[in-house]
Every structure is written in C-alpha cells, then in structure tokens.
Amino acid sequence: MRLIFLGAPGAGKGTLASTIGKEIGLPQLSTGDLFRDAVKNGTELGLRVKGIMEKGELVPDELTVALVRERLGRADTAQGYILDGFPRTIPQAEALASFQRIDGVVNFQCGDEVVVRRLSGRRICRSCGAIYHVENMPPRREGICDRCGGELYIRDDDRIDSIRNRLRVYQAQTEPLIGYYRGRGLLHDIDAEQTVEKSLAQLRKVLKKLRKAG
Numbered sequence: 698m699r700l701i702f703l704g705a706p707g708a709g710k711g712t713l714a715s716t717i718g719k720e721i722g723l724p725q726l727s728t729g730d731l732f733r734d735a736v737k738n739g740t741e742l743g744l745r746v747k748g749i750m751e752k753g754e755l756v757p758d759e760l761t762v763a764l765v766r767e768r769l770g771r772a773d774t775a776q777g778y779i780l781d782g783f784p785r786t787i788p789q790a791e792a793l794a795s796f797q798r799i800d801g802v803v804n805f806q807c808g809d810e811v812v813v814r815r816l817s818g819r820r821i822c823r824s825c826g827a828i829y830h831v832e833n834m835p836p837r838r839e840g841i842c843d844r845c846g847g848e849l850y851i852r853d854d855d856r857i858d859s860i861r862n863r864l865r866v867y868q869a870q871t872e873p874l875i876g877y878y879r880g881r882g883l884l885h886d887i888d889a890e891q892t893v894e895k896s897l898a899q900l901r902k903v904l905k906k907l908r909k910a911g
C-alpha cells in the first residue's frame with residue numbers, strides 16, 4: 698500500500714505514521730530523515746542538500762523529488778510505504794504522480810487552536826532531551842526534568858508566533874493538496890483532535906477499507 702499522510706504541524710501525523718507503519722510493516726519515509734540520511738551517506742544528492750541547508754535555504758522541489766524517487770526505488774518499499782511530509786506542494790505532488798501510483802492519502806484534521814495548545818505546551822530537557830507537556834505530561838516540578846534534573850525549555854519552533862507562522866506556511870503551500878487529492882478520489886479524513894488511540898482506531902478502519910479496495 699502506497700500512502701501519503703497529510704496534516705498540519707502538531708496534528709500528530711509523524712507519531713501516527715510511525716505507530717501504524719510498524720503495525721502494518723510499511724516504512725515511514727519523512728523528508729527530514731531522507732535529507733539527514735543523504736547528508737550522512739555523502740551521496741551526490743546529499744552533498745547538494747548539505748550545501749543548501751548550511752546556507753539556511755530551502756531545498757528546492759527538484760532535489761527533494763530526486764531524493765524521494767531514489768528512496769522509493771529501494772527494496773524495503775516493495776510492499777508500499779508511508780510518505781510523511783512529502784509532497785508538500787502541488788508541483789511536488791505532480792512530480793510524484795509522474796512516477797508513482799498512490800493508493801490513498803490520509804488527511805489528519807486538526808484545528809489551529811488545538812495545534813497551538815499542543816505545541817506551545819511542549820517543554821524539552823536541555824540535558825537529556827526528554828519531552829514534557831504542561832497539560833498532558835507535566836514534570837513533577839515545574840521547569841525541571843524528572844529524569845535528570847535538567848532545565849526544561851521551549852524550542853523556538855514551539856513559540857506561539859513561530860507556530861502561527863508554520864501554520865500559515867502549511868495553509869498556503871500544503872492545504873491545496875487536500876483538494877488536489879480529494880478531486881482524484883484518494884483522500885480519507887481522520888479527526889486528529891481526538892486522543893492518539895482514537896485517531897489510530899479510525900486510521901486502521903481506513904487502511905482496512907483501502908486494502909479491500911486494492
């Protein structure tokens with residue numbers, strides 16, 4: 698099964714992709730991981746990505762598509778895969794369609810206010826990297842890591858103005874993909890404002906239906 702997962706930052710799509718991927722035995726392919734692997738392995742594409750990221754620039758579509766295409770040619774994707782974070786734009790989706798047939802696109806719906814509450818409550822330990830949440834998983838003592846006693850901080854990405862900015866970028870670039878895939882009869886909506894367990898149950902139903910259809 699060849700799947701694409703769409704969702705705003707904070708919708709939880711990465712976590713759900715990782716959990717369901719292990720469950721059904723499909724690799725979760727995120728562009729972040731693809732970039733990091735290519736850089737680490739020092740491939741020709743990787744060296745180009747490295748140069749661009751070091752300058753703090755965005756990796757152009759053409760290069761991202763080339764990396765994805767190369768990755769989808771490897772043996773572990775023979776039974777399918779979950780694309781997490783790609784395509785991000787209509788041109789990327791069109792490029793993907795030119796060399797892959799997708800079976801389904803899952804859209805994790807999550808309102809802006811839920812995203813803001815989830816992400817802005819996140820706290821990270823400066824020493825050991827443990828992740829907390831002021832509402833859902835608070836540390837025993839405010840601002841202090843339970844595990845190692847380190848100081849908890851807010852990542853720049855999780856500050857409210859930065860979250861709002863990420864949401865604006867998502868809405869401008871990626872949301873058009875919802876209509877694009879809906880128009881092709883591929884889109885399945887999941888309510889991602891529920892608990893992870895409930896979203897997972899809904900996702901399992903969608904995948905079952907897709908497997909029958911395939």
Ligand SMILES: [Zn+2]
Pocket residue numbers: 822823824825826827842843844845846847
């Ligand atoms: Zn810690």
